[in-house]
Amino acid sequence: MFDRIKSFASDFFVTGEPMIYASDVAIVLVLAAIIFTLTFLKKWKWLWREWITTVDHKKIGIMYLVSALLMMFRGGVDALLMRTQLALPDQNLLDPEHYNQIFTTHGTIMILFMAMPFLFAMFNIAVPLQLGARDVAFPFLNAVSFWLFFFGALLFNLSFVIGGSPDAGWTSYAPLTELGFDKGPGENFYLLGVQISGIGSMATGINFLVTILKMRAPGMKMMRLPLFCWSVVASCVVIIFAFPALTVALALLMIDRIAGAHFFTMLHGGNPMMFLNLFWVWGHPEVYIVVLPAYGIYSEIVSTFSKKKIFGYKTMVISLMIISVVSYFVWAHHYFTMGASAGVNSFFAVASMLIGIPTGVKIFNWLFTMFRGRISMKLPMLWTLAFIPCFAMGGATGIMLAMAPADYQYHNSYFLIAHFHQVLIGGVAFGLLAGMYYWWPKMFGFRLNEALGKWGFWFFNIGFYVCFMPQYLLGFMGMTRRVSTYSADTGWTDFNFISSIGAYLMGIGFLFIVVQVLYSIKYGERDLTGDPWNGRTLEWAIPSPAPHYNFAHIPEVKEVDAWWGMKERGESLVQLNRKKKFTPIHMPKNSGIPFIMAVFFFISGFGFVFGWYWIAALGLLGVAICMIARSNNRNTDYHIPAEEVEETEAAYGRV
Amino acid sequence: MKSLWRKGFFILIIGLLFLTGCSDKYPVLNPVGPAGEREKNLIVLSAVLMGIVVAVVIALLAFIVYRYRDKPNNKAAYKPNWDDSKILEVVWWAIPIIIIGVLSFYTVRDTFALTKPPKNSGEPITIEVTSLDWKWMFFYPDQDVATVNYIDVPAGRPIQFVLTSDAPINSFWIPALGGQEYTMPGMAMRLWLQANEVGTYTGKGANFSGKHFEDMTFDVNVVKETDFNKWVDKVKDTSHALTKQEYQKLAKPGVIGEKSFSSYPKSIFMDTVNKNGGLYMNNDWMMKDMNKSDEMEGK
Amino acid sequence: MALSNNEAKQRSSKHDTSRLLEYQRHDGPLNILGFWIFLATDLILFACLFATYLVIRTHVDGGPTDKDLFEIPGFTIETLLLLTSSFTGSLAVYEMRNFNKKRLIGWLIVTVLLGIGFVGFEISEFVQYVGDGATMQRSAFLSAFFTLVGTHGAHVSLGIIWMISIIRQVVKFGIEPINARKVFIVGLYWHFLDIVWIFIFSVVYMTGVVS
Structure with missing residues (x-):
C-alpha cells in the first residue's frame, strides 16, 4: 500500500529538482503566510465580501492587474532562466527537458496570463468610467470572466509542481503534442488552463462590446467615444471572431489526447496542418487583440x-x-514555409504588409498630436515616447518578415524572436505599463513615485535594446529559436552574452517598479482632485478612487474630450451635484456564484488533466448547478438610497 | 536626449550589420547560392527602405519632443485645438502605401521565382529528405545512396530537395544556401537550392521537435562535380545497404552521428509519406508538381 | 388559468407597451444584444468544426466512409423532429406575446419533448455506429463526424436543460419582462441550433449519402 502511494506521489508531484523543491517550499510558506495573516487580522470575511464576490468593475480591474503583475514576475523569471542558460555556450544549468518547459511556460504565461489580464485590467478600470456608465453591461459575467481566467492560470501554473509543465512551446504544434510524442500531463495542463481562461476572455469580449454599444452617457455618439474605448471595440470584435478558433483547436487536440481521436495525429488520417491553421487563425488576431488597446x-x-x-x-x-x-x-504568414503555393504565400505576404499602412499612419498621428502641443514628461508619457521608436523598429522588421521569400531565412530564427519581442514589449508591455501609471491614481487614489519609476523606466528600456538588438544579428548568424544550448564554434557567444546582460537589466527595471509601488503605497502623494494629469475624458471628472456607483449624476456629453470641454466652459460634476436632486442608484448585487463556478471549472479541468473522469464530471455538474442557480435567482440587484449617495459625495467634498 | 541616444544605437546596429555582413559568421547575409542571394537582396532592400522610415520617425520624434517640451519659457507655437490637416494626412497615407507597394512587387516576384529551379544552371540533382526524431535521413534516388546527418552535393547544380517527416513537424534550413521549408508528415514538399562555392556549410532543423531538437544539425559538403562522383563511388564501396528494418530502427527517437548507405529500398520515401497520410494528399498541388518533375527526369 | 392570464395582462399594463415585453427592463436589450453576439461566436465555433470536417472527410483510413454509414431514415427523422421543435418554439414566443401562460408552457413542453426525441435518435444512431465498429478512434473522418454532430447534440441537450429551468420559472413568476427575455433568448438559441442542423444535414448527411 505504502509503495503504491509512493509511486503515485512520485508521478504526481514533480520530483528530483532542487529548483522545484525550493518552489514547493516557497509555495507552502507563502500560502501559510497568507492564511496566517488573513486569520490574524480577521480579514477572511473582508476578502469574501469585498473582493471574491465583487461584481464591481473597478475591483475586478484591480484583481486583474495584481494577477497580471504576478504572472509578469513568473514569466520574467522564466525569461531570466533562459537567458542565463544561453549566456555562455555548452551550459547545463537547465537540461533540454527543463529548458523546453520553461520557454513553453514563458510564452504561454506572457501572452495569455500576463498580457490578456493586464489588458482586461485596463478595460475594466477605464471603459465604464470613460463612458459615464455605472458598471459594465454584464457585471456578473465580468466576475465570471475574471475567475475563469484566475483558475485557468492557476491550473496552468500548478503544472510546475504537480505532474510536470508542458514542454512543446506555447504554440503547441501537433503532432509533437499528440500522445505518441508527449505522454505526460503537462500538455493537458496547457490545453485545459488555456481553454478555461479562454472562455473567460470570450465573455469579456462580448461584455465590453455590449457595454460600449449600449451604455454610453447621453450625448456620447460613437464618434465622440474616447479613443481608448474605440480601441476596445476593435479588440473585442477581434476577440469575438478569433477566440472560437482557439477553443476548437484546443478542444480537438484534447479529444485526440484523452479520447484517442485522430484529428491531428500522423496515422489514421489525421492532419497536423489543420492544427496550425486553427491555432493561427486565432493566434495572429490575438496579437492585435493585445496591441489595439x-x-x-x-x-x-x-x-x-x-x-x-x-x-x-x-x-x-x-x-x-x-x-x-x-x-x-x-494568419498564414506564421508558416510561409509550410509549402503553400506561391499564390497563397503572396496573398498572405501582401495582406500582412498592408497592416503596416494604418499602423504607420497612427504613428504619424501620434507624432503630430505632440506637434504644437506642450509635452510634459510624466511616467505615462515617458513610456509612450519610448514606445514610438521601439514600435517603429519592430514594425519595420515586421514588414521585413512579412516578405515571404525573406521570411524563409528569418523563420524560426532569433530574428523572429527579436521582432516579436520588440512589438510585444515595445508595443504591448510599454502600453500596459503606461496605462497602469496613467490610471493608477484613479484606481487607488494616490500617485506613484516618479523618481523610482524613472529608474525602472531607464533600466527596462536600455535593458530592452541591449537584450534584443543582438538577437536580430543572431538570427542572421543562423541561430534558431528554442535551442537549449549551443557550441562555442557557432560564434554565437558574444551576442548571447550581451543579450543576457540586457535581460538582467530589464529584470532590475521590473524590481524598481515593484519597489516604486510598495514605496508609494506608504509615501505616495494622495490624489485629492480626481484629476491629477489635467485629463480630457470623463474618468477624471469624478473623485479618486471612484465611488462605488462611479457617477452620482451622469453628465451630458458634448464633444470627444468631454471633461476637457466641461473644464473649458467652467463646468464640473460638483455643479451637477448641487443643481440636481440625488436619486437612488440601481446597482448589481455581489455574488459568490462566479467564484464557486470557476472553482468547479478548475476541479473539472484537473480531473481531465489526469484522466480522472469522475472528478471531471463532478466539476461539470457543479458548473451546471451554478448556472441554474444563477438563472433562478431573481434577487440580483438593489438601489443605493439617495441619502447614501449624498453622504458619499459629501465625504469627497463634492456637494 | 533619449531619442538621440536611440537613434545612435540604431545607426550602430545597422552599421554593425553591414560591417559584419561580409564575414562568414553571417550565412544569411553571405549566401553561396542563387536562392540565398535572391533572399538576401530582398532583405537588404527592405532593410534600407524601412531603415529610412524608422530614421524619419525617430528624427521627427526627437525634434518634436525637444521643441514642444513643457517649459515655461518655451516660445514654440501652442495650438491645443489644431487636430486636422488633410494635406499631412494624405502624405502619410501615401508614403507607406508606396513603400508597401514597392516591397509587395518584389515579394510576389521572388515568391514565384523561388518555386522554380535557378535559371541557366546545370542538370538538377534530387535529394529526398526525411526528418526523424532527432536526425536527418537523406536519400539520393539518382545515385541510389543514402546518408544520415550529412550530405554531399555538387557545386553549381540546382538541388531539388523533396521534404517529408516521419516525426513531428520540423524545418529544413541551410542558411548559407537559402531559406527553409517545413518537413511535414504525410506531405512531400519541394525546395530548390543551389550552392556555387565549394565548402562545408551547416544545415539545421529550425522547427522545435522535442527533447533533442538542437542536435539536429548536419553538414552540407559542397564539392566539385568530379569529387561528388568519387564520393558516391566511395559510399557504394565502403558502406552497407539500408534495409527497411534498419530504417525502422533509425526512425526511433535518439541522437546519432553521420552514416552512409550504399543503397536503400527504392519505395521507402514515398512509403513514409503515404503511411503518414500522404494517401489523402493526392490532389495536392505539391504532389502533382512532384510527379510532373519525376516524369521530366524520367525523360 | 384564465385568472393568471388576467394577472399577466395586468402586469403588462404596468409596463411601457410601446416596446416588446422582453425589452422593457433595462437589462433586456443588453442581454439580447449580448446573446446575439454570443451566437456569432458559437457560429464561428461551428464553422471551424465544419472546416475541419470538410478537410478530413475523406480520411477514412480504410474504415467505413460516410456513404457506408449514414442511413436516410435515421437522419430524416432527426431533422423533422428538430425542425418541428423550432416551429413549436416560435409558437411559444407567439403565445408569450399574447400573454397566454398556459399555452406558452404547453408549447415549451412540446419543444422540450421534441428536443429529447431528437437527442434520443441521435444517441441511438451513435450507439449503432459504435456497435458496427465505427468509433471515433477508428479514423480521422469518424473523429470529425462524432465531434461535429456531437457538439451540436451537446448544445441541444444543454438547451433542453435550460428550457426546463425556464419553464419552471414561467410557472412560478408568470409572463413578466424577465421571463419574457429568457423565453425569447432561449428561442433564439433554439433557432440557431436548427440552422446549424440544416448545415449538418446538407454538408454531412446529404453530401455523404449522395457522394
Whole structure:
C-alpha cells in the first residue's frame, strides 16, 4: 500500500529538482503566510465580501492587474532562466527537458496570463468610467470572466509542481503534442488552463462590446467615444471572431489526447496542418487583440500630456477598424514555409504588409498630436515616447518578415524572436505599463513615485535594446529559436552574452517598479482632485478612487474630450451635484456564484488533466448547478438610497 | 536626449550589420547560392527602405519632443485645438502605401521565382529528405545512396530537395544556401537550392521537435562535380545497404552521428509519406508538381 | 388559468407597451444584444468544426466512409423532429406575446419533448455506429463526424436543460419582462441550433449519402 502511494506521489508531484523543491517550499510558506495573516487580522470575511464576490468593475480591474503583475514576475523569471542558460555556450544549468518547459511556460504565461489580464485590467478600470456608465453591461459575467481566467492560470501554473509543465512551446504544434510524442500531463495542463481562461476572455469580449454599444452617457455618439474605448471595440470584435478558433483547436487536440481521436495525429488520417491553421487563425488576431488597446492607451496619454486634441480622430478610428478586419487575413504568414503555393504565400505576404499602412499612419498621428502641443514628461508619457521608436523598429522588421521569400531565412530564427519581442514589449508591455501609471491614481487614489519609476523606466528600456538588438544579428548568424544550448564554434557567444546582460537589466527595471509601488503605497502623494494629469475624458471628472456607483449624476456629453470641454466652459460634476436632486442608484448585487463556478471549472479541468473522469464530471455538474442557480435567482440587484449617495459625495467634498 | 541616444544605437546596429555582413559568421547575409542571394537582396532592400522610415520617425520624434517640451519659457507655437490637416494626412497615407507597394512587387516576384529551379544552371540533382526524431535521413534516388546527418552535393547544380517527416513537424534550413521549408508528415514538399562555392556549410532543423531538437544539425559538403562522383563511388564501396528494418530502427527517437548507405529500398520515401497520410494528399498541388518533375527526369 | 392570464395582462399594463415585453427592463436589450453576439461566436465555433470536417472527410483510413454509414431514415427523422421543435418554439414566443401562460408552457413542453426525441435518435444512431465498429478512434473522418454532430447534440441537450429551468420559472413568476427575455433568448438559441442542423444535414448527411 505504502509503495503504491509512493509511486503515485512520485508521478504526481514533480520530483528530483532542487529548483522545484525550493518552489514547493516557497509555495507552502507563502500560502501559510497568507492564511496566517488573513486569520490574524480577521480579514477572511473582508476578502469574501469585498473582493471574491465583487461584481464591481473597478475591483475586478484591480484583481486583474495584481494577477497580471504576478504572472509578469513568473514569466520574467522564466525569461531570466533562459537567458542565463544561453549566456555562455555548452551550459547545463537547465537540461533540454527543463529548458523546453520553461520557454513553453514563458510564452504561454506572457501572452495569455500576463498580457490578456493586464489588458482586461485596463478595460475594466477605464471603459465604464470613460463612458459615464455605472458598471459594465454584464457585471456578473465580468466576475465570471475574471475567475475563469484566475483558475485557468492557476491550473496552468500548478503544472510546475504537480505532474510536470508542458514542454512543446506555447504554440503547441501537433503532432509533437499528440500522445505518441508527449505522454505526460503537462500538455493537458496547457490545453485545459488555456481553454478555461479562454472562455473567460470570450465573455469579456462580448461584455465590453455590449457595454460600449449600449451604455454610453447621453450625448456620447460613437464618434465622440474616447479613443481608448474605440480601441476596445476593435479588440473585442477581434476577440469575438478569433477566440472560437482557439477553443476548437484546443478542444480537438484534447479529444485526440484523452479520447484517442485522430484529428491531428500522423496515422489514421489525421492532419497536423489543420492544427496550425486553427491555432493561427486565432493566434495572429490575438496579437492585435493585445496591441489595439495599447494603441488606445497611447492615444489617450499622448493627447493628455501634450495638452492638445488628438490629431486626426477620424483617421485613428478608421485605422483601428482596418487593422481589426485585415488581421483575419494574415494568419498564414506564421508558416510561409509550410509549402503553400506561391499564390497563397503572396496573398498572405501582401495582406500582412498592408497592416503596416494604418499602423504607420497612427504613428504619424501620434507624432503630430505632440506637434504644437506642450509635452510634459510624466511616467505615462515617458513610456509612450519610448514606445514610438521601439514600435517603429519592430514594425519595420515586421514588414521585413512579412516578405515571404525573406521570411524563409528569418523563420524560426532569433530574428523572429527579436521582432516579436520588440512589438510585444515595445508595443504591448510599454502600453500596459503606461496605462497602469496613467490610471493608477484613479484606481487607488494616490500617485506613484516618479523618481523610482524613472529608474525602472531607464533600466527596462536600455535593458530592452541591449537584450534584443543582438538577437536580430543572431538570427542572421543562423541561430534558431528554442535551442537549449549551443557550441562555442557557432560564434554565437558574444551576442548571447550581451543579450543576457540586457535581460538582467530589464529584470532590475521590473524590481524598481515593484519597489516604486510598495514605496508609494506608504509615501505616495494622495490624489485629492480626481484629476491629477489635467485629463480630457470623463474618468477624471469624478473623485479618486471612484465611488462605488462611479457617477452620482451622469453628465451630458458634448464633444470627444468631454471633461476637457466641461473644464473649458467652467463646468464640473460638483455643479451637477448641487443643481440636481440625488436619486437612488440601481446597482448589481455581489455574488459568490462566479467564484464557486470557476472553482468547479478548475476541479473539472484537473480531473481531465489526469484522466480522472469522475472528478471531471463532478466539476461539470457543479458548473451546471451554478448556472441554474444563477438563472433562478431573481434577487440580483438593489438601489443605493439617495441619502447614501449624498453622504458619499459629501465625504469627497463634492456637494 | 533619449531619442538621440536611440537613434545612435540604431545607426550602430545597422552599421554593425553591414560591417559584419561580409564575414562568414553571417550565412544569411553571405549566401553561396542563387536562392540565398535572391533572399538576401530582398532583405537588404527592405532593410534600407524601412531603415529610412524608422530614421524619419525617430528624427521627427526627437525634434518634436525637444521643441514642444513643457517649459515655461518655451516660445514654440501652442495650438491645443489644431487636430486636422488633410494635406499631412494624405502624405502619410501615401508614403507607406508606396513603400508597401514597392516591397509587395518584389515579394510576389521572388515568391514565384523561388518555386522554380535557378535559371541557366546545370542538370538538377534530387535529394529526398526525411526528418526523424532527432536526425536527418537523406536519400539520393539518382545515385541510389543514402546518408544520415550529412550530405554531399555538387557545386553549381540546382538541388531539388523533396521534404517529408516521419516525426513531428520540423524545418529544413541551410542558411548559407537559402531559406527553409517545413518537413511535414504525410506531405512531400519541394525546395530548390543551389550552392556555387565549394565548402562545408551547416544545415539545421529550425522547427522545435522535442527533447533533442538542437542536435539536429548536419553538414552540407559542397564539392566539385568530379569529387561528388568519387564520393558516391566511395559510399557504394565502403558502406552497407539500408534495409527497411534498419530504417525502422533509425526512425526511433535518439541522437546519432553521420552514416552512409550504399543503397536503400527504392519505395521507402514515398512509403513514409503515404503511411503518414500522404494517401489523402493526392490532389495536392505539391504532389502533382512532384510527379510532373519525376516524369521530366524520367525523360 | 384564465385568472393568471388576467394577472399577466395586468402586469403588462404596468409596463411601457410601446416596446416588446422582453425589452422593457433595462437589462433586456443588453442581454439580447449580448446573446446575439454570443451566437456569432458559437457560429464561428461551428464553422471551424465544419472546416475541419470538410478537410478530413475523406480520411477514412480504410474504415467505413460516410456513404457506408449514414442511413436516410435515421437522419430524416432527426431533422423533422428538430425542425418541428423550432416551429413549436416560435409558437411559444407567439403565445408569450399574447400573454397566454398556459399555452406558452404547453408549447415549451412540446419543444422540450421534441428536443429529447431528437437527442434520443441521435444517441441511438451513435450507439449503432459504435456497435458496427465505427468509433471515433477508428479514423480521422469518424473523429470529425462524432465531434461535429456531437457538439451540436451537446448544445441541444444543454438547451433542453435550460428550457426546463425556464419553464419552471414561467410557472412560478408568470409572463413578466424577465421571463419574457429568457423565453425569447432561449428561442433564439433554439433557432440557431436548427440552422446549424440544416448545415449538418446538407454538408454531412446529404453530401455523404449522395457522394
